[in-house]
Amino acid sequence: MKPRDPFLTADFIGADIESGSGKREPVRFRTIWISDVHLGTTGCQAQRLLEFLRRTESETLYLVGDIIDGWQLKRRWYWEQSHNDVVQTVLKKAKKGTEVIFVPGNHDEAVRQFIDLDFGGIRVRDELVHTTAQGKRMLVLHGDRFDGVIACAKWLAYVGDSLYTMILKWNQWLNSWRARAGLPYWSLSQYLKLKVKNAVSYISSFEQALAEEAQRRGLDGVICGHIHKPEIRSIDGILYCNDGDWVESLSALVEEHSGELRLVSWQEIVAPSAAAKQKMEEACVSPS
Template identity: 65%
Template sequence: MVSALRSARAHLARAAQRLRGRSDPMLPLAAIPGMPAAFMPPGLDRAPTTAFPADTDRLNHQDRRDPVPASVPSADPPEVERYRAIWLSDIHLGTPGCQADYLLDFLKHNESDTLYLVGDIIDGWQLRRGWYWPQSHNDVVQKLLRKARKGTEVIYVPGNHDEVARQFDGLAFGDVVVREEAVHVTATGRRLWVVHGDLFDGVVQHARWLAYLGDTLYTLILALNRHFNRIRARLGFPYWSLSQYLKHQVKNAVNYISSFEHAMVEEARRRGCDGVVCGHIHKAEIREVDGQLYCNDGDWVESLSALVETMEGELKIVYWTTLRDPAQPVARRMRKSAATV
């Protein structure tokens, strides 16, 4: 009889706990209305210290005992600059020299009504020699496509390293339009001819083997540049282009750049434009050349630069040599990319 009463008491205790939504085995059974004293363990036949006059009060009391943790506040949204237009070129996705981390950080913090991709976005020359495509390069492509889907007008003007895309002139891939060249009108009414610029490079057009040889040597210099900046990053210094510094110390290279600039502005004048926006030579610059506006948006293997037009129509070069988002440490990403090769 005694064992039967104890078994019944245990079953009632568990049932009462489930009804009250509590799994705590130490709940005082005297708190359950109508519980016979015979089923209470010795010493628990007295009323509890805290009375629960109603189920609602018991729930309120439970809320006070076990408060729901406050939700973690979301991180502050990134600071974003807004422009009428942004020009990017010479990204060279598919090569170890591409500074994809810096470009992703730039794209995260800068928006525009129109985005021009001015050639050499993907390096087909390097990809034919050997496949190299880390996750960060895929992230850049996805980021550009996402901008197009969200309303940015994206115009892709191919260059010599991605010249295969020129056969699709006038076609749209999703929300990205391919153009062999374009004309941009600024807020102040200036007409700018937008083209990569390789068609005005005599070496590329008439000595292609020499262009390939130069590209191979340039790749070796960029490899040295990458190791150099890895050390700088560990020491806390911003990005600095050793390869660009060496290139600008060579007199022939300086003369070549000057000839290239004059050829570009002359062609822009012939087309009835007020200036030109190009890439190709990896030297960001805005200046007057022979009475015409010459703009080069630089690159994302050496100068880490973009050309932008403000809402008021001002043109300027933006250098992105320091990451704003610390969640993308360059040294770690570079080590991870190197491990996948």
């Protein structure tokens, strides 16, 4: 993953996604996983996600939970046009032939009552196994059931969510000041996660629990969201993948047509460097 520092600098805000010869070809992947978008909140980077979705194509698109934040919408209605545009873009992709699979999370848990049903070309599933082009069998789920706080004390999760929302507001004020001072974007919440010992321990326990579940089922790995920490690493021989979020990391997990799994950022896809552009041009070429 590339650092997020330049994501929201003036050079990238409103970045032109067209080349001099016209619209750039979309970057094509076999599969894309996104999660933790939190539509319906002020912290959601819906416009960045919209740019990402318009610049990419895939055979399958997984929405791995917390796409819409029902918790926040119950407290206060917030829904900008960009949030609606994201929903419409996903529906349009499904209509045009992309297989779209929605795996609900804890923030959009109301959708779980529709598990195993299909709506507008979108399949709603509790969890499932994805087989990569290399034959790796990956468990796909949001991951909240492996979060001890949500499983044992949901009220504490609501308190934590309120604190997180407050930190994001502080983060917006802080970065507004940093932008005026000519400084790059800096994530307060990510900094706290990495510095607070209990948070680091919580993340490690969460990752270990999911890897053990995939191992118990005889699978090669697991793909999840929930903790807003993009990651690809091996845990006791199990491939653990977390696609990150669209509040802080602006990241997604993708599968190349070769079957390789990797993390990509909004910056890499929408506002790439010259070197990254060449790599994307190669990715745009459909496999033979």
